[in-house]
Amino acid sequence: MTLTPQKIVLLGESGVGKSSIAIRYFYNKFNSSIEATIGATFINQTVQVSTDYEVRLQIWDTAGQERYHSLTLMYFRGAKGVIIVFDVTNQASFRKAKKWFEEILLKGLENSKVVLVGNKIDCQTSDRKVEKSKAEEYAKENGIMYCETSAKTGEGVKEMFFNLAKELPTHTQQENSDLELSYTDTDTEENQTSETTNKGNCC
Template sequence: MSQESSRPQPRLVQFKLVLLGESAVGKSSIVHRFVKDSFDDYRESTIGAAFLTQTIELNPEITIKFEIWDTAGQERYKSLAPMYYRNSNAAVVVYDITQESSLERAKIWIKELQRQASQDIVIALVGNKADLEEERQVDNEHAKLLAEEEGLLFFEVSAKSGDGIKTIFQNIAEKLPVEAQLNKSQQKLANKVNLQRPSTNNQASCCV
Protein backbone atom coordinates (compact mmCIF):
# COMPACT_ATOMS: atom_id res chain seq x y z
CA MET A 1 0.00 0.00 0.00
CA SER A 2 1.41 3.41 -0.98
CA GLN A 3 1.98 6.18 1.52
CA GLU A 4 -0.57 8.34 -0.31
CA SER A 5 -3.37 5.76 -0.05
CA SER A 6 -2.66 5.10 3.63
CA ARG A 7 -3.25 8.73 4.60
CA PRO A 8 -6.61 9.40 6.27
CA GLN A 9 -9.08 11.44 4.23
CA PRO A 10 -9.28 15.09 5.35
CA ARG A 11 -12.39 16.00 7.30
CA LEU A 12 -14.82 18.32 5.48
CA VAL A 13 -16.18 21.25 7.47
CA GLN A 14 -18.92 23.49 6.01
CA PHE A 15 -19.28 27.21 6.60
CA LYS A 16 -21.73 29.73 5.20
CA LEU A 17 -20.22 32.89 3.70
CA VAL A 18 -22.03 35.96 2.36
CA LEU A 19 -20.79 38.76 0.09
CA LEU A 20 -22.15 42.26 0.61
CA GLY A 21 -21.48 45.60 -1.04
CA GLU A 22 -22.78 48.20 -3.44
CA SER A 23 -23.80 47.22 -6.96
CA ALA A 24 -20.96 46.94 -9.52
CA VAL A 25 -18.11 46.73 -6.98
CA GLY A 26 -17.27 43.25 -8.27
CA LYS A 27 -18.74 40.83 -5.73
CA SER A 28 -19.77 38.31 -8.38
CA SER A 29 -16.44 38.68 -10.16
CA ILE A 30 -14.60 37.87 -6.92
CA VAL A 31 -16.73 34.77 -6.36
CA HIS A 32 -16.37 33.52 -9.92
CA ARG A 33 -12.62 34.07 -9.85
CA PHE A 34 -12.43 32.03 -6.62
CA VAL A 35 -14.84 29.26 -7.65
CA LYS A 36 -14.24 28.98 -11.41
CA ASP A 37 -11.02 30.96 -11.93
CA SER A 38 -12.80 33.00 -14.60
CA PHE A 39 -13.52 36.68 -15.24
CA ASP A 40 -16.10 38.40 -17.44
CA ASP A 41 -15.89 42.14 -18.15
CA TYR A 42 -19.62 42.25 -18.88
CA ARG A 43 -21.12 40.23 -16.05
CA GLU A 44 -24.81 40.98 -15.47
CA SER A 45 -26.00 42.30 -12.11
CA THR A 46 -27.04 39.65 -9.60
CA ILE A 47 -30.78 39.37 -9.01
CA GLY A 48 -31.56 38.65 -5.35
CA ALA A 49 -28.64 36.34 -4.60
CA ALA A 50 -26.57 33.64 -6.27
CA PHE A 51 -25.33 30.47 -4.58
CA LEU A 52 -21.97 28.80 -5.24
CA THR A 53 -19.69 26.42 -3.36
CA GLN A 54 -15.94 25.94 -3.24
CA THR A 55 -13.51 24.04 -1.05
CA ILE A 56 -10.15 25.12 0.27
CA GLU A 57 -7.58 23.07 2.14
CA LEU A 58 -6.97 24.45 5.59
CA ASN A 59 -4.36 21.78 6.39
CA PRO A 60 -3.80 18.10 5.46
CA GLU A 61 -6.46 17.05 8.01
CA ILE A 62 -9.15 19.69 7.35
CA THR A 63 -10.87 20.87 4.17
CA ILE A 64 -13.20 23.86 4.37
CA LYS A 65 -16.28 23.94 2.17
CA PHE A 66 -17.63 27.44 1.66
CA GLU A 67 -21.35 27.76 0.91
CA ILE A 68 -21.26 31.18 -0.71
CA TRP A 69 -24.19 33.57 -1.04
CA ASP A 70 -23.43 36.41 -3.46
CA THR A 71 -26.04 39.08 -2.72
CA ALA A 72 -27.32 41.74 -5.10
CA GLY A 73 -26.10 45.27 -4.43
CA GLN A 74 -29.06 47.19 -5.78
CA GLU A 75 -31.07 49.11 -3.19
CA ARG A 76 -34.30 47.29 -4.07
CA TYR A 77 -32.78 44.00 -2.84
CA LYS A 78 -31.39 45.40 0.42
CA SER A 79 -34.28 44.03 2.49
CA LEU A 80 -33.34 40.47 1.44
CA ALA A 81 -29.78 40.67 2.78
CA PRO A 82 -30.55 39.70 6.43
CA MET A 83 -31.91 36.40 5.14
CA TYR A 84 -28.40 35.54 3.95
CA TYR A 85 -26.11 37.05 6.59
CA ARG A 86 -27.92 36.21 9.85
CA ASN A 87 -26.71 32.61 9.97
CA SER A 88 -23.44 33.20 8.13
CA ASN A 89 -20.09 32.24 9.61
CA ALA A 90 -18.22 34.77 7.48
CA ALA A 91 -18.89 37.89 5.43
CA VAL A 92 -16.89 39.59 2.69
CA VAL A 93 -17.80 43.28 2.41
CA VAL A 94 -16.59 44.59 -0.94
CA TYR A 95 -15.91 48.12 -2.14
CA ASP A 96 -14.41 49.51 -5.36
CA ILE A 97 -11.11 51.35 -4.86
CA THR A 98 -12.09 53.71 -7.72
CA GLN A 99 -15.37 54.75 -6.04
CA GLU A 100 -15.22 56.55 -2.68
CA SER A 101 -18.98 56.17 -2.25
CA SER A 102 -18.69 52.38 -2.31
CA LEU A 103 -16.51 52.45 0.82
CA GLU A 104 -19.13 54.57 2.58
CA ARG A 105 -21.71 51.94 1.67
CA ALA A 106 -19.36 49.21 2.92
CA LYS A 107 -19.19 50.95 6.31
CA ILE A 108 -22.99 50.72 6.57
CA TRP A 109 -22.88 46.98 5.81
CA ILE A 110 -20.19 46.48 8.46
CA LYS A 111 -22.30 48.26 11.09
CA GLU A 112 -25.34 46.21 10.11
CA LEU A 113 -23.38 42.95 10.39
CA GLN A 114 -22.00 43.95 13.79
CA ARG A 115 -25.51 44.75 14.98
CA GLN A 116 -27.52 41.88 13.52
CA ALA A 117 -25.28 39.00 12.43
CA SER A 118 -23.77 36.29 14.64
CA GLN A 119 -21.38 37.67 17.28
CA ASP A 120 -18.53 35.42 16.13
CA ILE A 121 -18.91 36.13 12.39
CA VAL A 122 -15.58 36.64 10.58
CA ILE A 123 -15.74 39.83 8.50
CA ALA A 124 -13.31 40.81 5.73
CA LEU A 125 -13.23 44.27 4.15
CA VAL A 126 -12.10 43.88 0.54
CA GLY A 127 -11.12 46.61 -1.91
CA ASN A 128 -11.60 45.32 -5.46
CA LYS A 129 -10.22 46.59 -8.81
CA ALA A 130 -6.66 47.00 -7.56
CA ASP A 131 -5.62 46.73 -11.23
CA LEU A 132 -7.07 50.25 -11.75
CA GLU A 133 -4.49 52.02 -9.59
CA GLU A 134 -4.49 55.11 -11.81
CA GLU A 135 -8.21 55.59 -11.09
CA ARG A 136 -7.92 55.09 -7.31
CA GLN A 137 -10.15 57.23 -5.08
CA VAL A 138 -9.93 55.23 -1.84
CA ASP A 139 -6.62 55.50 -0.01
CA ASN A 140 -5.26 52.08 0.96
CA GLU A 141 -4.09 53.21 4.40
CA HIS A 142 -7.45 54.82 5.18
CA ALA A 143 -9.36 51.61 4.40
CA LYS A 144 -6.79 49.49 6.23
CA LEU A 145 -7.11 51.68 9.35
CA LEU A 146 -10.90 51.36 9.21
CA ALA A 147 -10.56 47.56 9.11
CA GLU A 148 -8.13 47.57 12.04
CA GLU A 149 -10.41 49.79 14.13
CA GLU A 150 -13.38 47.47 13.49
CA GLY A 151 -11.39 44.25 14.01
CA LEU A 152 -11.77 43.11 10.39
CA LEU A 153 -9.54 41.31 7.94
CA PHE A 154 -8.44 43.61 5.12
CA PHE A 155 -7.41 42.93 1.52
CA GLU A 156 -7.01 44.77 -1.76
CA VAL A 157 -7.52 42.47 -4.74
CA SER A 158 -8.18 42.33 -8.45
CA ALA A 159 -10.89 39.95 -9.61
CA LYS A 160 -9.79 40.73 -13.17
CA SER A 161 -6.21 39.51 -12.72
CA GLY A 162 -6.96 37.14 -9.85
CA ASP A 163 -4.38 38.79 -7.58
CA GLY A 164 -5.19 38.23 -3.90
CA ILE A 165 -8.51 36.44 -4.42
CA LYS A 166 -7.59 33.06 -2.92
CA THR A 167 -5.83 34.85 -0.06
CA ILE A 168 -9.17 36.30 1.11
CA PHE A 169 -10.75 32.90 1.56
CA GLN A 170 -7.61 31.22 2.90
CA ASN A 171 -7.32 33.84 5.65
CA ILE A 172 -11.02 33.63 6.47
CA ALA A 173 -10.72 29.83 6.71
CA GLU A 174 -7.89 30.22 9.22
CA LYS A 175 -10.10 32.45 11.42
CA LEU A 176 -13.16 30.20 11.45
CA PRO A 177 -14.04 28.08 14.54
CA VAL A 178 -13.27 24.76 12.87
CA GLU A 179 -13.08 22.61 16.01
CA ALA A 180 -16.37 23.98 17.34
CA GLN A 181 -18.04 23.24 13.99
CA LEU A 182 -16.63 19.71 13.98
CA ASN A 183 -17.92 19.11 17.50
CA LYS A 184 -21.33 20.44 16.50
CA SER A 185 -21.45 18.12 13.48
CA GLN A 186 -20.43 15.13 15.60
CA GLN A 187 -23.14 15.96 18.15
CA LYS A 188 -25.77 16.18 15.41
CA LEU A 189 -24.64 12.81 14.05
CA ALA A 190 -24.80 11.25 17.52
CA ASN A 191 -28.30 12.63 18.06
CA LYS A 192 -29.40 11.28 14.69
CA VAL A 193 -28.03 7.80 15.55
CA ASN A 194 -29.84 7.85 18.92
CA LEU A 195 -33.11 8.78 17.26
CA GLN A 196 -32.76 5.91 14.81
CA ARG A 197 -32.12 3.27 17.47
CA PRO A 198 -35.10 1.00 18.21
CA SER A 199 -36.81 1.71 21.51
CA THR A 200 -36.15 -0.72 24.35
CA ASN A 201 -39.40 0.35 25.99
CA ASN A 202 -41.44 -2.30 24.21
CA GLN A 203 -44.47 -3.27 26.29
CA ALA A 204 -45.16 -6.32 24.12
CA SER A 205 -41.91 -7.91 25.29
CA CYS A 206 -42.74 -7.56 28.99
CA CYS A 207 -43.76 -10.53 31.10
CA VAL A 208 -47.45 -10.95 31.72
Protein backbone atom coordinates (compact mmCIF):
# COMPACT_ATOMS: atom_id res chain seq x y z
CA MET A 1 0.00 0.00 0.00
CA THR A 2 1.38 3.39 -0.98
CA LEU A 3 1.69 6.00 1.79
CA THR A 4 2.51 9.43 0.45
CA PRO A 5 3.31 12.41 2.74
CA GLN A 6 1.87 15.70 1.56
CA LYS A 7 2.37 19.11 3.14
CA ILE A 8 -0.83 21.09 3.67
CA VAL A 9 -0.94 24.70 4.91
CA LEU A 10 -3.95 26.25 6.66
CA LEU A 11 -4.30 29.99 6.03
CA GLY A 12 -6.80 32.62 7.12
CA GLU A 13 -7.42 35.56 9.37
CA SER A 14 -7.23 35.10 13.14
CA GLY A 15 -10.49 33.84 14.60
CA VAL A 16 -11.91 32.18 11.48
CA GLY A 17 -11.53 28.72 13.00
CA LYS A 18 -8.37 27.26 11.41
CA SER A 19 -7.20 25.63 14.64
CA SER A 20 -10.74 24.50 15.45
CA ILE A 21 -10.96 22.78 12.06
CA ALA A 22 -7.62 21.04 12.60
CA ILE A 23 -8.58 19.92 16.10
CA ARG A 24 -11.99 18.71 14.94
CA TYR A 25 -10.34 16.71 12.18
CA PHE A 26 -7.55 15.25 14.32
CA TYR A 27 -9.28 14.80 17.69
CA ASN A 28 -12.96 15.00 16.67
CA LYS A 29 -13.69 17.55 19.38
CA PHE A 30 -14.41 21.25 19.76
CA ASN A 31 -13.44 23.90 22.28
CA SER A 32 -15.22 27.26 22.11
CA SER A 33 -12.30 29.02 23.84
CA ILE A 34 -9.14 28.17 21.97
CA GLU A 35 -5.66 29.66 21.95
CA ALA A 36 -4.49 31.73 19.01
CA THR A 37 -1.65 30.12 17.09
CA ILE A 38 1.76 31.79 17.09
CA GLY A 39 3.99 30.69 14.24
CA ALA A 40 2.50 27.35 13.28
CA THR A 41 1.50 24.00 14.71
CA PHE A 42 1.93 20.69 12.95
CA ILE A 43 -0.08 17.45 12.90
CA ASN A 44 -0.12 14.28 10.83
CA GLN A 45 -3.27 12.54 9.67
CA THR A 46 -3.56 9.60 7.31
CA VAL A 47 -6.33 9.55 4.70
CA GLN A 48 -7.39 6.35 2.93
CA VAL A 49 -7.99 7.65 -0.58
CA SER A 50 -8.59 4.23 -2.15
CA THR A 51 -8.11 0.55 -1.33
CA ASP A 52 -4.45 0.68 -2.36
CA TYR A 53 -3.49 4.30 -1.73
CA GLU A 54 -3.10 6.36 1.44
CA VAL A 55 -2.03 9.98 1.88
CA ARG A 56 -0.38 11.21 5.05
CA LEU A 57 -1.40 14.84 5.39
CA GLN A 58 1.19 16.98 7.14
CA ILE A 59 -1.09 19.81 8.22
CA TRP A 60 0.46 23.14 9.19
CA ASP A 61 -1.93 25.43 11.07
CA THR A 62 -0.49 28.94 10.71
CA ALA A 63 -0.99 32.14 12.70
CA GLY A 64 -3.62 34.51 11.38
CA GLN A 65 -2.55 37.72 13.12
CA GLU A 66 -1.12 40.35 10.79
CA ARG A 67 2.07 40.67 12.83
CA TYR A 68 2.94 37.07 11.96
CA HIS A 69 2.26 37.50 8.24
CA SER A 70 5.88 37.32 7.10
CA LEU A 71 6.49 34.29 9.34
CA THR A 72 3.47 32.51 7.90
CA LEU A 73 4.84 32.97 4.37
CA MET A 74 7.81 30.80 5.37
CA TYR A 75 5.54 27.79 5.70
CA PHE A 76 4.49 27.95 2.04
CA ARG A 77 7.63 26.11 0.94
CA GLY A 78 6.88 22.64 -0.32
CA ALA A 79 3.12 22.91 0.19
CA LYS A 80 1.16 20.63 -2.14
CA GLY A 81 -2.16 21.77 -0.76
CA VAL A 82 -3.40 25.07 0.69
CA ILE A 83 -6.60 25.51 2.69
CA ILE A 84 -7.76 29.12 2.93
CA VAL A 85 -10.37 29.58 5.65
CA PHE A 86 -12.81 32.44 6.16
CA ASP A 87 -15.70 33.01 8.55
CA VAL A 88 -19.07 33.12 6.76
CA THR A 89 -20.28 35.64 9.37
CA ASN A 90 -17.40 38.02 8.64
CA GLN A 91 -17.04 39.83 5.31
CA ALA A 92 -13.58 41.12 6.21
CA SER A 93 -12.31 37.57 6.65
CA PHE A 94 -13.53 36.74 3.12
CA ARG A 95 -11.63 39.72 1.73
CA LYS A 96 -8.56 38.54 3.62
CA ALA A 97 -8.97 35.05 2.16
CA LYS A 98 -8.82 36.58 -1.32
CA LYS A 99 -5.59 38.35 -0.39
CA TRP A 100 -4.12 35.05 0.80
CA PHE A 101 -4.94 33.52 -2.57
CA GLU A 102 -3.11 36.40 -4.26
CA GLU A 103 -0.11 35.69 -2.01
CA ILE A 104 -0.16 32.06 -3.14
CA LEU A 105 0.06 33.13 -6.77
CA LEU A 106 2.86 35.58 -5.98
CA LYS A 107 4.81 32.82 -4.24
CA GLY A 108 4.57 30.57 -7.29
CA LEU A 109 2.21 28.03 -5.75
CA GLU A 110 -0.31 28.16 -8.56
CA ASN A 111 0.22 24.42 -9.09
CA SER A 112 -0.71 23.62 -5.49
CA LYS A 113 -4.25 22.40 -4.86
CA VAL A 114 -6.18 25.19 -3.16
CA VAL A 115 -9.40 24.86 -1.18
CA LEU A 116 -11.39 27.90 -0.12
CA VAL A 117 -13.34 27.06 3.04
CA GLY A 118 -16.28 28.94 4.51
CA ASN A 119 -16.35 28.01 8.19
CA LYS A 120 -18.94 28.54 10.96
CA ILE A 121 -21.96 27.46 8.92
CA ASP A 122 -23.59 26.37 12.20
CA CYS A 123 -24.36 30.03 12.93
CA GLN A 124 -27.80 31.56 12.58
CA THR A 125 -28.86 32.33 9.01
CA SER A 126 -29.32 35.98 9.95
CA ASP A 127 -25.69 36.15 11.09
CA ARG A 128 -24.30 34.98 7.78
CA LYS A 129 -22.60 37.79 5.82
CA VAL A 130 -20.93 35.88 2.97
CA GLU A 131 -23.39 34.09 0.72
CA LYS A 132 -22.44 30.63 -0.46
CA SER A 133 -23.11 31.58 -4.07
CA LYS A 134 -20.62 34.47 -3.87
CA ALA A 135 -17.87 32.28 -2.46
CA GLU A 136 -18.59 29.54 -4.99
CA GLU A 137 -18.45 32.08 -7.80
CA TYR A 138 -15.06 33.37 -6.63
CA ALA A 139 -13.68 29.83 -6.34
CA LYS A 140 -14.96 28.88 -9.79
CA GLU A 141 -13.48 32.02 -11.38
CA ASN A 142 -10.08 31.16 -9.92
CA GLY A 143 -10.16 27.42 -10.58
CA ILE A 144 -10.06 26.33 -6.94
CA MET A 145 -12.28 24.10 -4.82
CA TYR A 146 -14.86 25.47 -2.41
CA CYS A 147 -16.18 23.78 0.74
CA GLU A 148 -18.22 24.84 3.75
CA THR A 149 -17.60 23.55 7.26
CA SER A 150 -18.52 23.85 10.89
CA ALA A 151 -15.70 23.04 13.26
CA LYS A 152 -18.28 23.22 16.06
CA THR A 153 -20.50 20.41 14.74
CA GLY A 154 -17.95 18.72 12.48
CA GLU A 155 -20.06 19.23 9.38
CA GLY A 156 -18.02 19.09 6.20
CA VAL A 157 -14.61 18.86 7.91
CA LYS A 158 -13.67 15.26 7.06
CA GLU A 159 -15.15 15.61 3.61
CA MET A 160 -13.07 18.71 2.93
CA PHE A 161 -9.77 17.02 3.83
CA PHE A 162 -10.73 13.85 1.93
CA ASN A 163 -11.63 15.77 -1.23
CA LEU A 164 -8.34 17.66 -1.04
CA ALA A 165 -6.36 14.45 -0.49
CA LYS A 166 -7.91 12.92 -3.62
CA GLU A 167 -6.68 15.86 -5.70
CA LEU A 168 -3.08 15.87 -4.48
CA PRO A 169 -0.36 14.65 -6.84
CA THR A 170 1.26 11.28 -6.17
CA HIS A 171 4.86 11.50 -4.97
CA THR A 172 7.28 8.98 -3.59
CA GLN A 173 8.71 9.10 -0.08
CA GLN A 174 12.07 10.22 -1.48
CA GLU A 175 10.55 13.16 -3.34
CA ASN A 176 8.93 14.34 -0.13
CA SER A 177 11.85 13.66 2.17
CA ASP A 178 12.48 17.39 2.70
CA LEU A 179 9.24 17.49 4.69
CA GLU A 180 10.48 14.79 7.07
CA LEU A 181 13.85 16.17 8.12
CA SER A 182 13.05 17.78 11.45
CA TYR A 183 9.42 17.10 12.29
CA THR A 184 7.58 14.44 14.23
CA ASP A 185 3.92 14.04 15.11
CA THR A 186 2.82 17.00 17.20
CA ASP A 187 -0.02 17.22 19.70
CA THR A 188 -1.77 20.41 18.60
CA GLU A 189 -3.06 21.42 22.01
CA GLU A 190 -0.17 20.50 24.28
CA ASN A 191 2.87 21.44 22.23
CA GLN A 192 1.98 24.61 20.37
CA THR A 193 3.41 27.99 21.33
CA SER A 194 0.39 30.22 21.73
CA GLU A 195 -1.37 33.13 23.38
CA THR A 196 -4.89 32.95 24.82
CA THR A 197 -7.82 34.51 23.06
CA ASN A 198 -11.54 33.81 23.06
CA LYS A 199 -12.81 33.09 19.57
CA GLY A 200 -16.43 32.90 20.66
CA ASN A 201 -18.90 30.04 20.62
CA CYS A 202 -19.44 29.80 16.89
CA CYS A 203 -16.55 28.09 15.11
